[in-house]
Amino acid sequence: MALAWERARRALATRLCIRFPARHVAIQDVPRELDDVEAPLPEVEEQEERRSGSRSSAKICAICLGGMRSGHGQALFTAECCHKFHFHCISSNVQHGNKVCPICRAIWKELPFHGPLIADVAAQGTATANPSDWPQGRLPRADTVNRQDHFPVFRTPESEIFNDDEQINLQSETTVGGGHDGDGIPSSVEIVTYTEFPAIKESVAQKNFTILIHLKAPHAPASVSSRAPLDLVTVLDVSGSMAGTKLALLKRAMSFVIQSLGPSDRLSVIAFSSCAWRLFPLRKMTAFGRQQSLQAVGSLVANGGTNIADGLRKAARVMEDRQARNPVCSIILLSDGVDTYIVTPTQGAPPDYEPLVPRSILPGSGHHVQVHAFGFGADHDSAAMHSIAEMSGGTFSFIDEVGTIQDAFAQCIGGLLSVVAQETRLSIECADEGVLLTSIKSGGYANEVAGDGRGGFVDVGDLYADEERDFLVTVRVPVAPGDTALILPSCTYRDAVTTETVRVEGDRVTVPRPAGPVSAAMSPQVEREWHRVHATEDMAAARAAAEDNDFARAASILESRRRALESLASLSSDPQTLALVAELREMQDRAESRQRYEESGRAYILAGLSSHSWQRATARGDSTELTGLVHTYQTPSMVDMLHRSQALLPEVVEALNRSPTVAPSRSPAADPASQRRSLARAFRPTKSFNGRSS
Structure with missing residues (x-):
């Protein structure tokens, strides 16, 4: 009975967010009327976990100490530190001024709030940064995006089933007859x-x-209006290493994606750091939907670790649970780090990346969804991102220079919107x-x-x-x-x-x-394709040699294939062959030493392998440096979207020049490609003491 009284006393203290010194309770100290108190508390070891600041039980609310189960009429709140509480319990705490986690004492930047959601707040004029005021929906300056007074985040509790997607009517959303050309003749796949x-x-x-x-x-x-509508889920890394300019550029890239989608397309955004959360369900990109989406993306802040698997799990749930389905669907994943929650390094063996991808979206599952993965910067796990893309049938792109992230997204979106x-x-x-x-x-x-x-x-x-x-x-x-x-x-x-x-x-x-x-x-078409196939095989062999720390052999394999192509008189003027030679030369340069290979060689080669494996355009390195084959797989729709992105470059440079965090080149005489390279160099990440980019 003494133990029950002590538990009740501590429960009350936790609810009021006050601390009592620990003391031993004698039997005579306990009032008789509390003999029958029942305290639905966790086990002793779970209490010890809470005292030490570790993860609490997912079944117990640390404030009221009551059970937490989804689907039983109780809203739940998941904090950015990944601890869960009853929504009414934690929101009451916050209203009393307590803005730290009761378990681990982490200071929260995202607070639960009993009141209107973020879209309603914007409608009432209480948010000082309104996407409707931004030119063409662009996001505000980097030095104002992360300020809490501009973008308070009211994360709503998540249900176990993501079946709250905005409804669509496919018969009215698309125009039958879009599969015919201008002469009214059916257009179909050609076979030559x-x-x-x-x-x-x-x-x-x-x-x-x-x-x-x-x-x-x-x-x-x-x-x-006659193309196939798209259901798109973007999974965005907002871990601590994304803070600053990288997050600002990601937001601008997402703003471009949002503005590029049509009213029949639907978008959902998943953000992840130490855990993942859904910013909003699949939402049609009407004028109102775009405004809400821009504001939600603008509210993102960077902190915490990197949990790629949790982000993909939530994206898979969005795709699986949707009540309506647009004809085309895809997942875009971007990360600048290494998953620290699922992938564990093994001595003498490559890591197992299979647990990162939910089985429900793999080919043959009935809900197959391609994941197009983007490795961002020098510190991302290119092997993991490439494996995620390969397992799902998607592509892997390497964003070497952070200033090119919008172009990389634009190329991908241009393809997805033209299936x-x-x-x-x-x-x-x-x-x-x-x-x-x-x-x-x-x-x-x-x-x-x-x-x-x-x-x-x-x-x-x-x-x-x-x-x-x-x-x-x-x-x-x-x-x-x-x-x-x-x-x-x-x-x-x-x-x-x-x-x-x-x-x-x-x-x-x-x-x-x-x-x-x-x-x-020999037929030049057949000869050219054989050389492309052999070059792809040599890229894989060079990568295997580099992974065995034999960088001299890796460079030699690539050089031998390059010289063989250069000696072909029959293909000496073929633009695709010339571009393949340039690509092999770039790979050779990035694989000549351990430092170059670790910094960019591995990611560059993997992005090339992904492109040639699927015969589909990917971003790799600074795509403005190479021509030809790097762009051989581009389609007219991709090129058009890429040109739209590049047309916004002067505005991006001007906006970021005003930011105190960066100082890119301001030469007005520079051509767009030079501006992009200067911008990218200005945003090149630097190493911090923990090895992550800052």
Whole structure:
């Protein structure tokens, strides 16, 4: 009974946020009327955890000491230090002036509040920074964004199910007929083929005769209203290392994303540091939705650790639990650090990154969502970000210079807003008897050759407007007189706008079989693709050598491939080959020493591997430095969005020049590329004593 009285006394003290000195309670000190007091307290070890400042039990509110379970009519509040409380308990505490965590004594910057949410506050005029006053929705200066008096954060308690997405009506949101070109003729995926050689001598059998199958997606719809709407979740790192200019530039990049989405697109933002929280559910980007979203993003502050896994878990829940679904969906992840909660280094073995990605969004799960990962700065875990992208079928981009973050986002958004084909599958069927399919080179795309060798397929997935894919297939060709029919390619996909299934039959691939001599000149298209495939394999080999600390061998592998390409007279003027040479030279330079490799070489090579594996544009390093292949996979929609982003550069420079935290070049005569490089150099992170960027 004495123990019960002591528990009750301490519960009252905690509720009033006062401290009593510990003392032993004698039996005679306890009033008889408290004999029957029941205190639903946690176990003794959980009490010790609370006293020592460690994580408390997720089932007990540390203020009222009552149970906490979601879905039982009690709102819960998760603080930025990841401790949970009943919302009414902690908001009462805050109203009495207590702005520190009752458990770990962390000073809170985000406070619970019994009152209107942030959107309502803006409507009432009580917030001094209103997104509607910013030109084109741009965020305010970096030195005012983080001030608590400008952007108080009222984080609402989260439910266990994220089914509060804003409703949509797909029939009214999209215009049927967007899959036709300007002449009213249906636009579909194009299939073009090239044989390795123009002919095969009739008396010669070929074990591995190469055929290049080229796919090109339809053009973008003529009007914005006729494209497929997008559901987008952005997962943003707001850990302590993002403080200052990096967070300000991230907010500006998110402002550009918000302004680029249409009223039929929906956006949800997940922020994470030591834990993750959802700023708002999937919301349509109408004028009002944009204003609310801009204000929510503007309220972000940087502190805490890096919990990538928790951010992705919440993003996956948003996608899984949504009541309505736009035809296109994607997750964008940005982080500048290393996950310190899930990934644990292992002696002599690479870390296991699988726990970072929820199984529910992986291919084959029924809710597959691609994660496009962006590694930000020199201190991010590029191996983890690349693995996240690869597992989900997305791309990995490396943002070397922090000033280019908006361009990197713009390129990605330009593609996502132009998806025209989904669930695309390329099928290959052998034609004449004796012709057998022996292999398919498809990069990161899953492929399969039938057991009898008479066919196969490649799962291509989504295609952006005007996007192209090249696949090399090899067949065994028997001795035969006359022409030999090799394969019959076909393609099926779902139109992203009409949701109708489309099947396209390619032309039968036939090779002449003359009795006399044949030309030995290889098709330039096939030759170029073979060199790209071999170069990609060498990039992977160089990365493996560098991971084994053999940097001389890594540089040698890249140099050998580069010199081989430079010696090709047939491709000496081919722009894609020239760009591949420049890319290999850049990789070689970044892999020559441990310091260069750790700083940027690993991330640069991984971003290149991601781009070539999926044949899709990624940002890597300072993309203004290289031309050609770095941009080969860009589509017209990506280029258009990138130009829109770059047009805002002078405004960004002017706004950040006013910030006391940075001093980029102010030369008015500099061209946009030079301005961008100067801006990026001014924002290059410096090392702090703990090894993180500051």
